[in-house]
Every structure is written in structure tokens, then in C-alpha cells.
Amino acid sequence: MSWQEVLVPLEKLRISPYNVRQRIDEGAVKSLMDNIAKRGLINPLIAYPAPDGAYEIVCGRLRFLAIRRLKMEMPEKFNELFSRGIPVRAREMSPREAALLSLSENVRQNTMTKAEIGAAVTRLREEFGMELDEIMSEVQLKADEIRRALEVYRAVLGTMETLQIPVARPGRPKTGEARRAISTTGMGRIHSTARRLAEKGYGREREIVEKLKKVSMDSGLSTREIQLLTKKVEKRPEVLKSEEELRKLVAELRAEEMVERVVLLRRDVISKLEWLAKSRKKTFDELLNELLGRAIDEELKRLGVVVIGA
Template identity: 35%
Template sequence: MRIATLRERICYTLGAERLGNSFKLHRPSLMMSAIGRLRRVPLEKLRISAYNVRTKVDEEKVLQLMESIANIGLQQPLVVMPSKEVPGADDGVIGRRRLEAIRRLREGRPGALEKWFSSGVPCLVRDFTPREAIMASLVENLQRGDLRPEEVGEAVNRLQVEYGMSLEDVVAQVKVEMGYIKRALEMYYELTKHGLTPSRPGRPPKRGRRGEVPAVAAKLASRLEEQLATAGVDERRAELAKKLLIKETGERGLSGKAVELVVRGAVERVRRGEDPVRAVRELVERISSEKYKTRVITLPAKFFDLIAALAVEKRVSFDRMLEEVVRAGLKAMGIEL
């Protein structure tokens, strides 16, 4: 397989196509007010821009990228802008995950840091305006397809409130459907109503940090409202249950998996005639106190089939049935929890 040259990767970042031995720009945007200056910037001079729309990165993916960079180097330069807050520093607008991975090399692979970045980190330095920086970061990360909806919503809200862009203008420039942008804004507004917002630039947060709501948890809360409505719960009680779940998730720092357990348990209890708000409150309390953890386990297929059949028979979730089986097994061994 042919590996692209550094020049080709830089031109791809800027939106160019190869024509023989030259390159032609084919997707001009706000990023293209100037091509930018390619230079190496000392790692200690690089910061995360406040205009970078990625507010949270997955630590596992950062470590995987760190290993890749340690082995083959940086395949695409960062895109930065001169810092207005710290003279002599540069703020990363595009490439936050790459920058976090390079930072991890200090402790994880110091030899690789010296090998690849002894003279600095390859960067394209651009003279963005704040609005251009947000838009460039948003477009780049939407193309990668791994932004959380609330991150998209926050970025679009900033473009509207701080820089006077209409929703139609934003949609036209980012090239995504209006419906997706509206749903992202709704999720962002829902979180901010409860004082919960995406984390800002810095070291990737640990799972379950208080005040933050994982993307999957926010989706599950909306799913809870839908399932409650299907189960015949009136609209007001279903909405209260959803808001309570979002609030408790942020305040207690629940993981996405813990929220999934609450949603499943709440729906099961509602189907048995219990109040949804009370069910959510009690389940959150129980799951928080028991400190659930997530592990990937391998068991014989017949075990899973049996537990799945029991779950259907008892009308509970697979996870709940597995928990009951484990508890019963431990009790039979004389171990009380």
C-alpha cells in the first residue's frame, strides 16, 4: 500500500487534490483565507484553543494514537493559531486528540518524543478570527464523525450568540442536515438548563466526572422519556423522569452504562405500575451506592442463552438477570453481599 508523503497529507488537510506534481485547492472555506505557515512548535508552547469545539476526548483512543505516533510519527500536522492570551504560544484549533497523544509521550514513550519531536511539533499556523477558528474546528470534526451532539450544539450556539450567524448560515457552511443541527442544539440546551455543560479544553476528563453528562447518557435519558410514553405514562411525568435522570447523572458522575441500568430498571418498574420519577430516584440511589463497574467477560454460549431465557421469562433486562444469578451463586457459596 502506498503511503502519502507529508506534503500530500498537508495539502489534504488544507483541502487540495493532486494534479500531477502539483496540488489544486478544491474545497475553499473559512479555513482558506490563507494557506498557513508550516513550522515546528515546541510542545510546551502548544495549548488547546478555546475555539476548538472538541470539549472531551476519549482517553483510550488518545493512548492508542500515542502508540501509533510513537511507532510511525505524526501523519498530519496540527492546525494552530497564535495565542492572544499567552505571548509566544500557539493554540490548537484542529488536532486536539493528536496533541493530547503527543503530550502522553512524555511519560509513556519519552524516547519516541525525542525521536519525532525534538525540534518541535509540525503545525500549520493560521491567522484565524475567532469565528473562523470555531467553524474550521467544527467542519473538521464533523467530517471525522465523532463529535458528541452536545459539542456540536455548543459550537453552533456560540456561532449564533457570539458571532451573529443564523442557523441557516451555519448549516450551509458545515454541510450537514438542519435536523441534525437542531437536535444537537436541543441536547445542549437541555444540559445547560440543569447547569451541565461539556468540559472545556484541558487534560481528558476521567469517566464519571461530576457535572458532566456522557453523550450516551443524554441519549438514554431521551430514550427513557420515549419508552415511558409508550408505556402509557403521561407526558409531564415522563419529562420529569428524564430531567431527574440528567440532573442526577451530572451531580453523581454516573457513567453511560450506569444510566443504561437506570433506564432499563425504570421502564421495568413502570410496567409493573410504579411511578417513573420515584423509580428513577431509587434506582440512581441504589446504583450509585453499589458503584457498578463495566467489564468485558467471556462465558460459554449456553450460559448466555440460559440467562437470556430467564430474563425474558422474568421480564427483566439481561444485566439484571445476570446480577441476580451471580448473587444467588455467591449466596450458595456462603458469600453474603
């Protein structure tokens, strides 16, 4: 779909969840508001249409906040400039495209900290399965720039954990309300599955993402369970036509009686398991269960132990 120039009411605009900019300086918002009041909006916002008729902003978060503040503090000037709507360049785009475009624009304008860039790069890798070389090419960042950004981001995460500030981590057990949150690894699996199914003609990527996200959150699925669910959905994509069928698939998954445990593994063991899983086109958990099951069966056989019901 080609770009379209549209005028959108302010109340129909919102920040896209794929907008990577996190830090906003209120002083900068005020300064830009004053500039817009004097000169108007020079560059339109970049957004995509949402299913509910709104537009989600990929590039232009600061401009959006400045315009919103202008409406509150200078309503007459706002009406003079934007009585017909806010100028927006819009087109359909996938979540991956939106995240890449947002990062590229903010890197070009030098508006992000290294920690923010590191967080965005980590998200592209975990949610969308992108390799570093691919990100460097798409965003026009050098290898040492990405390396330094990731180092700063990891340092920030470490500080947050030291101060006991909650940080979402994939693979850890969740309890109560927090269990319904989806880790970045889980979202990455959902997005990659949705992209592959959309390419095969089973629906729009964004709609598939929303369906899988909703059933995962409603069912309180762990990261491992999401990985198993998406694999089953790729084998049986027809379940996407009905929410009931999708929930039945979740029930089937849970009937397999998989139990989640937190274990500590040596770094070299994890590296070997990841390599084997990738080479055999299996998930980390599938390969680990396969190898452990085989090794345990062999050890029990050697000991002459028979497990009833096994």
C-alpha cells in the same frame, strides 16, 4: 495570510479557546499515542499564532494530548520523533474562523456528540451572531442534524439545571466572584463589535476582543452593560487606543444610573420586543427602556401624578 508549515516546541502549544471539542476519551488518547509511537504524526496540528509567541490549536486536540502523553510515557520515542518540534500548519485567523474550522473538522471526522455540536452551534450564534443557514453552509450540516443537536444540547442543559449544576445564563444578576464572568451573549456582542471595528481599520479583531474582554471582566460588567459599552465603543473607536480612555467610558456608562432587575416576560412579548429592537437597530434593553419610559410617563400624566426629580 497563507498557511505556513512550522515546527513548534511542545511547551509553545496550547488548546485554543475556540476549539469546540469538549469530550476526550483517555482510551482514545492512549491508542493514538501508541499509533504515533509506531507510525509518527501523519497529520499536522492546525493552529494560529498567539500574541505571546505560542500557537493555539484549533484542530488536533486529541493528537496534541497523545503527543504530550508520549513525552511523559515514552520520552526517548518523543525525542526521536519530535526533537525539532511538533509539525503545525498555522496562519492568522479570527476567533470566528477558528471556531468554524474546529467545528467543521470535528463534524467531518465524526468525533463529536450531538450535545457538543449543539453547544458549538449555540456558541456560533450567540458569540458571533451567525444565523443557522450560514452555519449549515459553512459546516456542511443539514437542518435536521442541527435541530436534533440543539434539542440534545438543551436537554443536557435542562438536566444540569435540575441537578443544580451551575450553568452560565445571560441576563441574570451575578454576585461576588461570578459577576466577573462574561456570558455567551456578552462575548457575542464583544466579538461582533470587534469584527466590525477591525473591518473599518481600527485594529486587529483578536486584540480588540481582548481589550473589551479585559475591561468588562475587570469592571464586573453585566451582559446589559457590555451591550451598552460596545455600542459606545463603536461610536467612539478612538478609546481603544488607551486603556485609561476605555475605563473612562465604562465610568460614563455607569454614571447613567441604569439598574439591573430580573423580570419575567411572556414569550410573545419578548418575540415582539426582539423584532422591534432589530428593526430599529436598538438593543433589547434600549427599546424596553424607551417603551416602558413612554408608557409610564403617559400613565402618570393620565393620573395627574408629578414625580419630583423625574
